[in-house]
Amino acid sequence: MADPSSYRPEPGQIPDSPGVYKFRDEHRRVIYVGKAKSLRQRLASYFQDIAGLHPRTATMVTTAASVEWTVVSTEVEALQLEYSWIKEFDPRFNVKYRDDKSYPSLAVTMNEQYPRVQVMRGPKKKGVRYFGPYGHAWAIRETVDLMLRVFPVRTCSAGVFKRSAQIGRPCLLGYIGKCSAPCVGRVTPEEHRELAEDFCDFMAGRTGTYLTRLEQRMHEAAEEMEYEKAARLRDDIGALRRAMEKNAVVLADATDADLIAVAEDELEAAVQIFHVRGGRVRGQRGWVTDKVEAVDTAGLVEHALQQLYGEERGEAVPKEVLVPVLPEDTGALGQWLAGRRGSNVSLRVPQRGDKKALMETVHRNAQQSLALHKTKRASDLTTRSRALEEIAEALELDGAPLRIECFDISHLQGDDVVASMVVFEDGLARKGEYRRFQIKSFEGQDDVRSMHEVVSRRFRRYLQEKLKTGEWSPEDAQDAGADGSAVGVAEDDGRPKRFAYPPQLVVVDGGQPQVAAAKRALEELGIDDVAVCGLAKRLEEVWLPGEDDPVVLPRTSEGLYLLQRVRDEAHRFAIQYQRNKRGKRLKSGPLDEVPGLGESRKHALVKHFGSVKKLRQATIDQICEVPGIGRKTAETVAAALAQAPPAGPAVNTATGEIMEDEAPAPAGAASERGTEQ
Numbered sequence: 001m002a003d004p005s006s007y008r009p010e011p012g013q014i015p016d017s018p019g020v021y022k023f024r025d026e027h028r029r030v031i032y033v034g035k036a037k038s039l040r041q042r043l044a045s046y047f048q049d050i051a052g053l054h055p056r057t058a059t060m061v062t063t064a065a066s067v068e069w070t071v072v073s074t075e076v077e078a079l080q081l082e083y084s085w086i087k088e089f090d091p092r093f094n095v096k097y098r099d100d101k102s103y104p105s106l107a108v109t110m111n112e113q114y115p116r117v118q119v120m121r122g123p124k125k126k127g128v129r130y131f132g133p134y135g136h137a138w139a140i141r142e143t144v145d146l147m148l149r150v151f152p153v154r155t156c157s158a159g160v161f162k163r164s165a166q167i168g169r170p171c172l173l174g175y176i177g178k179c180s181a182p183c184v185g186r187v188t189p190e191e192h193r194e195l196a197e198d199f200c201d202f203m204a205g206r207t208g209t210y211l212t213r214l215e216q217r218m219h220e221a222a223e224e225m226e227y228e229k230a231a232r233l234r235d236d237i238g239a240l241r242r243a244m245e246k247n248a249v250v251l252a253d254a255t256d257a258d259l260i261a262v263a264e265d266e267l268e269a270a271v272q273i274f275h276v277r278g279g280r281v282r283g284q285r286g287w288v289t290d291k292v293e294a295v296d297t298a299g300l301v302e303h304a305l306q307q308l309y310g311e312e313r314g315e316a317v318p319k320e321v322l323v324p325v326l327p328e329d330t331g332a333l334g335q336w337l338a339g340r341r342g343s344n345v346s347l348r349v350p351q352r353g354d355k356k357a358l359m360e361t362v363h364r365n366a367q368q369s370l371a372l373h374k375t376k377r378a379s380d381l382t383t384r385s386r387a388l389e390e391i392a393e394a395l396e397l398d399g400a401p402l403r404i405e406c407f408d409i410s411h412l413q414g415d416d417v418v419a420s421m422v423v424f425e426d427g428l429a430r431k432g433e434y435r436r437f438q439i440k441s442f443e444g445q446d447d448v449r450s451m452h453e454v455v456s457r458r459f460r461r462y463l464q465e466k467l468k469t470g471e472w473s474p475e476d477a478q479d480a481g482a483d484g485s486a487v488g489v490a491e492d493d494g495r496p497k498r499f500a501y502p503p504q505l506v507v508v509d510g511g512q513p514q515v516a517a518a519k520r521a522l523e524e525l526g527i528d529d530v531a532v533c534g535l536a537k538r539l540e541e542v543w544l545p546g547e548d549d550p551v552v553l554p555r556t557s558e559g560l561y562l563l564q565r566v567r568d569e570a571h572r573f574a575i576q577y578q579r580n581k582r583g584k585r586l587k588s589g590p591l592d593e594v595p596g597l598g599e600s601r602k603h604a605l606v607k608h609f610g611s612v613k614k615l616r617q618a619t620i621d622q623i624c625e626v627p628g629i630g631r632k633t634a635e636t637v638a639a640a641l642a643q644a645p646p647a648g649p650a651v652n653t654a655t656g657e658i659m660e661d662e663a664p665a666p667a668g669a670a671s672e673r674g675t676e677q
Contacts, residue, residue: 033094302333
């Protein structure tokens with residue numbers, strides 16, 4: 001624990017201007033990022049008597065070992081830089097909101113020739129219009145099903161669309177009138193795009209004008225005695241009204257606004273957001289976070305605004321943002337939001353009327369979310385704590401293994417041998433810490449030798465990190481066989497390191513041989529404070545180094561269940577990597593070995609000659625005729641193909657027929673045949 005006075009800047013050294021500051025720990029990792037109107041005043045507040053600081057602030061300043069700052073011109077720049085650094089460094093003492101689940105959105109792919117309506121999750125893509133997020137995917141599908149009657153926009157995947165275009169027959173939705181069937185040319189690309197734009201306008205809340213236009217067309221059809229057309233328009237209007245009824249009007253003035261409410265206690269905070277478009281609630285989402293820094297409600301609101309709009313642009317930022325409490329830097333936040341939207345944004349607290357009533361509803365949702373989170377967490381925490389205690393007791397560890405790493409080896413009959421490392425902290429998977437390895441020291445199938453290599457490489461990297469931070473001496477490095485002068489690690493920049501944290505327990509997938517190999521790897525590196533065990537699949541026995549008999553945990557043991565989850569996750573991650581690696585190898589061909597030859601020029605070569613076999617027979621001058629291929633590249637291609645073994649004849653896998661070499665092959669087929677050589 002550091003004394004803040006040991007790294008306190010000298011008087012007058014800190015500028016009295018806006019800026020952003022970073023606290024780093026003794027290993028140069030960034031642990032806190034903050035901004036201030038006056039760096040001098042804000043940083044001075046951290047170096048007062050520790051007894052007068054908030055407990056969380058006191059923990060942070062005693063964990064830190066240095067502080068640094070960057071001066072900016074305005075408070076808006078400080079806000080932007082703070083958000084960027086929090087996202088980049090992931091400081092442990094900053095409040096970070098994470099979605100409690102993955103929310104689906106209704107997306108319209110306006111970046112395609114024929115826009116498609118679909119349900120999407122994950123990060124937003126450029127050129128795609130999003131509506132939501134929604135609490136459930138079925139809510140999106142019900143709305144889309146009603147609206148496709150009026151706006152028959154394509155909803156099929158690229159494969160289905162291409163197949164229908166090839167056979168000249170639309171899918172079922174095209175026959176029942178819920179798709180305009182652009183795949184078979186029933187509408188032009190321009191007409192289909194106009195349908196998609198009308199769909200987006202309606203979803204964005206511009207409903208009144210469209211309904212009025214439909215009603216007018218219905219009356220005109222009735223007057224002209226086109227009763228079938230009038231009946232169809234009447235049904236369309238009814239379908240749109242039913243879709244609108246699913247989102248009741250909450251704000252009568254057709255407001256576009258986001259309402260943000262916060263529920264909190266001493267340890268945690270829950271944030272709920274209602275997205276209101278055209279006066280109707282179009283989406284909802286929520287976050288829960290630990291209050292790892294001393295922050296009040298205004299600070300939580302500021303963090304929520306940064307998280308919510310940090311990656312958004314244009315209409316995704318509404319004209320009005322309603323909050324329970326105004327943040328401290330309201331002016332700077334308003335300018336920041338306006339810059340992201342491209343026009344003014346009103347940031348205020350609702351005082352009366354419908355907006356205040358709706359804010360109370362959002363706040364009740366936040367309270368319920370926090371209560372539900374605490375109930376789940378209490379149950380999960382109890383179970384995880386019991387599992388870790390059972391593991392510690394069964395393996396005779398000094399304490400509960402808060403960080404567990406598990407290793408598994410995967411291969412296919414000795415080919416494409418890979419390994420995985422998964423990490424569980426406090427009984428929960430940390431997928432951002434997962435790592436994968438290729439076996440480099442030998443070829444063939446030897447799980448024991450592979451396990452020794454992987455564990456050695458992982459912990460050698462850990463020792464290199466310790467050597468870099470001064471926690472490990474060069475003498476230890478030489479004793480462990482690691483070259484301290486050539487660790488191959490980039491300069492410290494405050495980002496979390498890949499292998500910086502050691503586990504309390506290493507689990508290997510296997511029995512006595514694998515456990516012995518892992519233990520030997522640790523001993524060779526001089527590491528004696530990490531426990532090792534193995535979990536054998538056959539009887540789910542736990543093996544310890546040097547023991548002739550396994551440890552048998554009860555089948556109902558929470559500790560055994562946790563070890564199984566860790567082992568199964570390592571197995572899944574290893575198989576996934578091995579399959580990906582094998583797939584790439586099977587698709588490779590002799591052209592892949594040509595240095596400097598990218599995918600575009602490889603495709604051009606195969607397309608020009610029809611197959612790799614014909615390319616092999618071509619002269620250098622003929623190869624130079626391909627656009628983008630110079631003489632030096634042509635010579636390199638010819639030399640590479642001359643060294644590669646010739647491929648066997650291409651076979652039609654459906655009929656078993658040997659395909660004639662002289663027959664012209666499509667570009668896709670030729671390319672595929674070439675990659676199999």
